[in-house]
Amino acid sequence: MNRYTWRTCCLEIALLAVAFVFMVPMFVLVAVALRHPDGVQGFLGFTWPLDFSNLGDAWVESAMGPSIINSTWITGVSVALIIALASTAAYTLTRRTQHWTKGLFYLFLAGFLFPGQLAMLPLYLAFAKLGMVGNPLAVVLINVGGFMPFAIFLYSVFLRDLPKEYEESATIDGAMPMRMFWSVVFPLLRPVTGTVGILTALAIWNDFFTPLLYLTGGDSRTAPLSVFTFVSLYGADWPMVFSALITSVVPILIAYVLMQRFIMRGFASGLKG
Amino acid sequence: MMPIKSRSAKPVRTAGIKPPVWFLAPAVLLYLAIVLIPNGQGLFFSFTDWDGLGSTWAPVGIDNYRAVLSDPNSLQAILNTFMLTLIVTIGQNVIGLLLALGVNSRVKSRHLLRLVFFLPVVLTPIVAGYLWKYLLTPNGTLNGLLESTGLGAWRQNWLGDPEIVLYSICAAVIWQGAGYSMVIYLAGLQAVPAEALEAAAIDGAGAARRTWSITLPLINGAIVVNLLLCVIGNLKQFDTVFSMSEGGPSGASETMATIVYKTAFTYLEYPNALAQGAILTLLVGVIGFVQFRLTQRKALA
Numbered sequence: 182m183n184r185y186t187w188r189t190c191c192l193e194i195a196l197l198a199v200a201f202v203f204m205v206p207m208f209v210l211v212a213v214a215l216r217h218p219d220g221v222q223g224f225l226g227f228t229w230p231l232d233f234s235n236l237g238d239a240w241v242e243s244a245m246g247p248s249i250i251n252s253t254w255i256t257g258v259s260v261a262l263i264i265a266l267a268s269t270a271a272y273t274l275t276r277r278t279q280h281w282t283k284g285l286f287y288l289f290l291a292g293f294l295f296p297g298q299l300a301m302l303p304l305y306l307a308f309a310k311l312g313m314v315g316n317p318l319a320v321v322l323i324n325v326g327g328f329m330p331f332a333i334f335l336y337s338v339f340l341r342d343l344p345k346e347y348e349e350s351a352t353i354d355g356a357m358p359m360r361m362f363w364s365v366v367f368p369l370l371r372p373v374t375g376t377v378g379i380l381t382a383l384a385i386w387n388d389f390f391t392p393l394l395y396l397t398g399g400d401s402r403t404a405p406l407s408v409f410t411f412v413s414l415y416g417a418d419w420p421m422v423f424s425a426l427i428t429s430v431v432p433i434l435i436a437y438v439l440m441q442r443f444i445m446r447g448f449a450s451g452l453k454g
Numbered sequence: 455m456m457p458i459k460s461r462s463a464k465p466v467r468t469a470g471i472k473p474p475v476w477f478l479a480p481a482v483l484l485y486l487a488i489v490l491i492p493n494g495q496g497l498f499f500s501f502t503d504w505d506g507l508g509s510t511w512a513p514v515g516i517d518n519y520r521a522v523l524s525d526p527n528s529l530q531a532i533l534n535t536f537m538l539t540l541i542v543t544i545g546q547n548v549i550g551l552l553l554a555l556g557v558n559s560r561v562k563s564r565h566l567l568r569l570v571f572f573l574p575v576v577l578t579p580i581v582a583g584y585l586w587k588y589l590l591t592p593n594g595t596l597n598g599l600l601e602s603t604g605l606g607a608w609r610q611n612w613l614g615d616p617e618i619v620l621y622s623i624c625a626a627v628i629w630q631g632a633g634y635s636m637v638i639y640l641a642g643l644q645a646v647p648a649e650a651l652e653a654a655a656i657d658g659a660g661a662a663r664r665t666w667s668i669t670l671p672l673i674n675g676a677i678v679v680n681l682l683l684c685v686i687g688n689l690k691q692f693d694t695v696f697s698m699s700e701g702g703p704s705g706a707s708e709t710m711a712t713i714v715y716k717t718a719f720t721y722l723e724y725p726n727a728l729a730q731g732a733i734l735t736l737l738v739g740v741i742g743f744v745q746f747r748l749t750q751r752k753a754l755a
Contacts, residue, residue: 326488
């Protein structure tokens, strides 16, 4: 059963064929972005010669550089806050076993069931009243509040199985709560911090809806929002549109290639328990 | 700093760890401000004729809900949301499971295959949406491929035909999500003991039989988690629909999430948007809660 038989070989060929079909949209993305206006179109629309000038034009026209910088800091600040707030909250919720902590835990869990569409208008009007529409900080706050249920859930599941010996000895040593958490507990949470970080970072980077509401028309757009703005300007100029699409996803693709195993493991362990 | 004597001290000391309550404060405050209070306000104002300015409103009972539920566009959106969720959940899980079984075998290219199948998962959804929009335009890649392989009769106006557009969107969503289901199934498959499968093989069970009778029951947990994620995620589907068809043509691919957005920000009918939002929340809440309870029962069993 563990040998490479002719059956395994057939399976391998079939899977590679499926993988090719899976990649066709990605090939087309590159083919159209690099289409030469006078080139002869070949397989999947690739032309010879290729034309790389669209990439540069789209990069400049869509202001993708500044947008990627915005996306990066919005994602970074949001994820750092999510990790800081959720790990401390989950720590208190799991280590203090009282009725109210259990109730509070379920109150956070209930957050999984709110799709966000009902809160959309009141929240938008509240931020409008504060003059924060157009301000990326509004997006950060919404990300952090919105991901609390997910992050607290993952941290709590992990913390329940974490032995308390280290904390106990630190308590005996007389460490202050904040110091104790930071230097003893937080390092032990590294695996789940990795999972929370990966999953929330990707979701926030790729998020379109919140930036669409809060950052449309402003100076500080995120990468997906700039893609949308660019498409509404360039419509059917597909080589330009596809060039913008490519430049907007380059950071994720680099991260994916560098951390593929880590990312897949994060997704696989995402909602266990 | 070794935990000396901690084992014997455990029963006494466990109660001694009392993290400060203020550790909870920032998380609770933000959760209240961003999630709980706005949802509560939304629910409250969905029973009024609130115009968004806050000062002038009067209770109108269930009028907004009646208006929404007698509006053919809203009903179409509810139906579409169910159809999309059903088709995507089935398609994505069948394909994801088959891919997981495939890459969990002895094939030499399994790492490359995993990398390829998972790639669409990390792609920005609206980028994937625009990409598929191009593939499916009347003179796009798919119709071109059909033409060149002698299947020209199968050409369709994939996004322009109201009868087909929702299925076209489902295909794009499944393409994006299959790899996600795959890695969850893969984690389940890797926990299936090889001895059980070998014993069955010695007893003469074929590959299909082994998968059906031994593997599937053992990855029950992965199946339930996948279904939960898929259903909840797709009831809220916005990005792919918005980028591929904007809900069109004439509402044929509208989902609950796109119609709430349009009712609020295009038509500025705030009370109706709130009622639509409340209906979507109710759907997600009830379906999610039932599934979540089932998940917990499976996890305990």
